[in-house]
Amino acid sequence: MSSSRTTPLRLAVLASGRGSNLQAIIDAIESGQVNARIAAIVSNKKDAIALDRARTHGLTDVFVDPKPFAGRPDSREAYDRALLEILQQHDVELVLLAGYMKIVTPVLVNAYANRMMNIHPSLLPSFPGLDVQKKALDWGCKLAGCTVHFVTEGVDEGPIIIQAAVPILDNDTPETLAARILVQEHKIYPRAVQLFAEDRLHVDGRRVVIAGAKPDGEAIISSI
Numbered sequence: 001m002s003s004s005r006t007t008p009l010r011l012a013v014l015a016s017g018r019g020s021n022l023q024a025i026i027d028a029i030e031s032g033q034v035n036a037r038i039a040a041i042v043s044n045k046k047d048a049i050a051l052d053r054a055r056t057h058g059l060t061d062v063f064v065d066p067k068p069f070a071g072r073p074d075s076r077e078a079y080d081r082a083l084l085e086i087l088q089q090h091d092v093e094l095v096l097l098a099g100y101m102k103i104v105t106p107v108l109v110n111a112y113a114n115r116m117m118n119i120h121p122s123l124l125p126s127f128p129g130l131d132v133q134k135k136a137l138d139w140g141c142k143l144a145g146c147t148v149h150f151v152t153e154g155v156d157e158g159p160i161i162i163q164a165a166v167p168i169l170d171n172d173t174p175e176t177l178a179a180r181i182l183v184q185e186h187k188i189y190p191r192a193v194q195l196f197a198e199d200r201l202h203v204d205g206r207r208v209v210i211a212g213a214k215p216d217g218e219a220i221i222s223s224i
């Protein structure tokens, strides 16, 4: 594994649900493919499976209840200030959103500018938001995929780091398509984290330049 770092990159993973992307990151770290350590796994859902995964692997799990913040005019920002405090307490260098179903505010986005990533199950900028596998099917797309991007204020809008494409098959349902995309998510998210750990990601406007990348310029997938 080539890395310019001597100490592992300190990560926090924010997750609301099942946490399969979190698991892919944990596995990649444990197998030595990613030079990082997860300093905290944070959820806005008390019963998130992601928090169980944290405990199974002896990692710090933190539930931050949104309820005490509800009802105030700055509830979302106040919630993010509480998260930021936790991230700073754990000296987090890179924040990963992994099925984190809450919109992050500028409080977090600005504190972690170009140091916060998200994974999204579409080939952005097509289909931001929710239910995107169904939207790709309904549109009649022949290819779908997933995107790892840096997080900016606009939802699913930040500079793209890696994408992977999969074919859409005639008999696909949103569920079968989501499962095919998820396999790729689990590959590209750890890869993006390792590129960050190797200090190979440089943001130039909307573009993320990957130092030492050697794309061959050929199409690597077509739908048939």
Ligand code: GAR
Binding pocket: 015, 017, 018, 019, 020, 021, 022, 098, 099, 100, 119, 120, 121, 129, 130, 182, 185
């Ligand atoms: C993943 O498919 C991820 O791309 C998606 O939620 C799922 C979480 O699964 N995220 C979004 O739609 C964000 N806009 P996981 O909890 O098993 O990682």
